[in-house]
Amino acid sequence: MKAILLSVFMLLCSQASFAQKSIVAGDMNGDNKLDIEDVTLMVSTMLGKRDKIGAMVLEGDAVKKDPPMSSSGNAGGHDYVDLGLPSGTLWATCNVGASTPEGFGNYYAWGETSSKFYCKWSTYRWSKGEYYELTKYNHNSGYGAVDNKTTLDLSDDAAYVHWGSMWRMPTDAEQEELINACWFESTRRNGVPGHKGVSKYNGNTIFFPDAGYRNDDYWACREETGYTESEGYYWSRILSPNSPADACILHFWGIYRSCGMFLRDLGMPVRAVVR
Numbered sequence: 001m002k003a004i005l006l007s008v009f010m011l012l013c014s015q016a017s018f019a020q021k022s023i024v025a026g027d028m029n030g031d032n033k034l035d036i037e038d039v040t041l042m043v044s045t046m047l048g049k050r051d052k053i054g055a056m057v058l059e060g061d062a063v064k065k066d067p068p069m070s071s072s073g074n075a076g077g078h079d080y081v082d083l084g085l086p087s088g089t090l091w092a093t094c095n096v097g098a099s100t101p102e103g104f105g106n107y108y109a110w111g112e113t114s115s116k117f118y119c120k121w122s123t124y125r126w127s128k129g130e131y132y133e134l135t136k137y138n139h140n141s142g143y144g145a146v147d148n149k150t151t152l153d154l155s156d157d158a159a160y161v162h163w164g165s166m167w168r169m170p171t172d173a174e175q176e177e178l179i180n181a182c183w184f185e186s187t188r189r190n191g192v193p194g195h196k197g198v199s200k201y202n203g204n205t206i207f208f209p210d211a212g213y214r215n216d217d218y219w220a221c222r223e224e225t226g227y228t229e230s231e232g233y234y235w236s237r238i239l240s241p242n243s244p245a246d247a248c249i250l251h252f253w254g255i256y257r258s259c260g261m262f263l264r265d266l267g268m269p270v271r272a273v274v275r
Helices: 002-018 036-046 158-163 172-181
Strands: 073-075 078-082 090-092 182-189 192-199 205-209 213-215 218-220 231-239 246-253 256-263
Touching: 172 182, 172 192, 172 231, 172 246, 172 256, 182 205, 205 231
Parallel strands: none
Antiparallel strands: 073 078, 078 090, 182 192, 192 205, 213 218, 231 246, 246 256
């Protein structure tokens, strides 16, 4: 492992010497910065398991690429797919911070717009350090200061902040509509486990990688960290109507997909929708 880490360091240094000023050296996932996700992908690359975008490498270093996913248009520089949904909602083809449908992208605590290494209550922006000390988005006095805000302000919406005014995070109702309007199957795209949805309305497709989530300083429910069955977790922009320490999510696991709730301090990917 020491040899691998040394090789990673040398490779990062090598990339730094040739990188253009507009490109972050060692940026493996295309989010224009160097973070823990890049280190994870770099180590996987050194082990010969994945290529730069996270796809599995086959024998002889030949990478088998899956056919392109459906794309219906572009808004603000990011592709979306029209699944023919009754609401007219248009979904992004990849996660915020990713450049491919199978890319994990960045992980954000709910209501935060910067990814970070430690995802826990003591580092959470809208808390004084505990789940019962909330400072924003709270409808229960037992959890801190009450403001009765249940929907993220656009300034706290990671999709809006990073992709521009044409995008935002989805509501829980839009997530529910999505899973009811598509046939989903657990599959792989370019070697990355995830869930592919096929629209019941027009046959267009969408893919959600099983990117797991960030809890404190470790990855949970991700295949390369030893989980036998990876899972996908995606934030909505809606606070839980039950516990204000939770927010609504979209969840994929094996043959299951559902809308639920999870702790706000955890780091999760964001799949945006067009505003």
